[in-house]
Amino acid sequence: MSEETAGTDNKLDKYSSVPHGTAKEVPSWLEHLLSSTGITVNGSNPWDPQIHDHRFYRRVLQEGSLGAGESYMDGWWDCARLDEFFTRLMSRHLEKEITGKWVAVKHWMMARLVNLQSVSRAFQVGEQHYDVGNDLYQAMLDPTMCYSCGYWHQAQDLHQAQRQKLDLVCRKMDLQPGDRVLDIGCGWGSFAEFAARQYQASVTGVTISKEQQKLATDRCEGLPVDIRLQDYRSLQGQFDKLVSIGMFEHVGQKNYDTYFQKARELMEDEGIFVLHTIGKMESRLGTDPWIHKYIFPNGAIPSLAQISKACEPYFVVEDVHNFGPDYDHTLMGWLDNFRAAWPQLKHQYNERFYRMWTYYLQCCAGAFRSRNLQLFQVVLRKPGSGLSRYHSPR
Structure with missing residues (x-):
């Protein structure tokens, strides 16, 4: 197991037993990741995400952008100015840090090995x-x-x-x-x-x-x-x-x-x-x-x-x-x-x-x-x- 994978597993273990309805404690890894963006989880600015369900953190770690988007659709978090949230995140290229590496690799492999835009799929x-x-x-x-x-x-x-x-x-x-x-x-x-x-x-x-x-x-x-x-x-x-x-x-x-x-x-x-x-x-x-x-x-x-x-x-x-x-x-x-x-x-x-x-x-x-x-x-x-x-x- 690589250090990177082990680090992710440790983060997941930390949040595996947290009750679903709680969202009080913000993970230190997320605070560190966002420290240069001006984004504060559960903060008072319109671009600050408000987390309603603690399962959000584990889902993002496991699935990256897919988990972030689906959990938003499910109502697990909100943000008054999502456009500015994403601007701040992407200006620092931090979206790459939470892409969800295994999900990203799967899509890279699909694009490389399969013609996703073939006539039959057009x-x-x-x-x-x-x-x-x-x-x-x-x-x-x-x-x-x-x-x-x-x-x-x-x-x-x-x-x-x-x-x-x-x-x-x-x-x-x-x-x-x-x-x-x-x-x-x-x-x-x-x-x-x-x-x-x-x-x-x-x-x-x-x-x-x-x-x-x-x-x-x-x-x-x-x-x-x-x-x-x-x-x-x-x-x-x-x-x-x-x-x-x-x-x-x-x-x-x-x-x-x-x-x-x-x-x-x-x-x-x-x-x-x-x-x-x-x-x-x-x-x-x-x-x-x-x-x-x-x-x-x-x-x-x-x-x-x-x-x-x-x-x-x-x-x-x-x-x-x-x-x-x-x-x-x-x-x-x-x-x-x-x-x-x-x-x-x-x-x-x-x-x-x-x-x-x-x-x-x-x-x-x-x-x-x-x-x-x-x-x-x-x-x-x-x-x-x-x-x-x-x-x-x-």
Whole structure:
């Protein structure tokens, strides 16, 4: 037995016999871990966690982030400002200390040995996350129905930020009237509708969510837009421009080469591809166990190095734009909308779902606020195309 494992076992033994309903004594290891963050367990600040059930400590030691998230869903602890709690935790990279090593190793092994985003598994995230209910997303999102980071440069509210993001993408791809555009991961049709209405483009959008396809088709009725329930790997044809907003996080490292090869195949030689994706700081396999189980099954956040290496055989990187802090503002806007709509939504979703969803939004906000996560927009072109220099419109 290693010293590390033995140390964890000793901590577990200490709390194995504590009555379930007590939460008075704070473990010294946790106090030490949080000492540099300004977080005090059962403290008076809004970012201080309030522990209601002493089993919380053992659960976190055993299961890491999965145990922390599930115990929050179970009501074992609360925190008035979870977003700030996670910001402080992640700013010191302390989430790595309580990841739950055996759980993390399992997810690393799965990502390394199994293609979690294979064609046969591609629709799982649609069924679990995006099909949870259009009523939820219509209440939480702004009228564009963008479920991705807004662009808050000069924006005063969430709706303006999302419209600015959509317009920025259109300008980055030099969108012209009549352009044939492929939207890989079209969501509820936000980009397709905007590009068709504002730029008179013809858009083909693909999604792996039945509910997204249904609502996107309704929203784009009467426009030159075709919304398909289809995996990107089965696409055929040629397009002038390509865009993918908030979908690349579901592709997975084992499929990056296939993804970029397919994108090159589908794009005309003089085309432009704008890739909008969340990015992480390090090129690691696996994902957070709680996020994987409850929010985005089979997700895989890429690093900029992974994106660059994967697209290298197929594209020239013309521009990279990081506006990760804008995702913090976007997530908090969604949180405000969700909480305001909860009196109407709670008849269809239970209290455990409410705790899960607010935990998810604030955990992610903290990740972007601490700069642990980024938001990249990458402009790609085929080698040898566009002899004139590309000019970013931002």
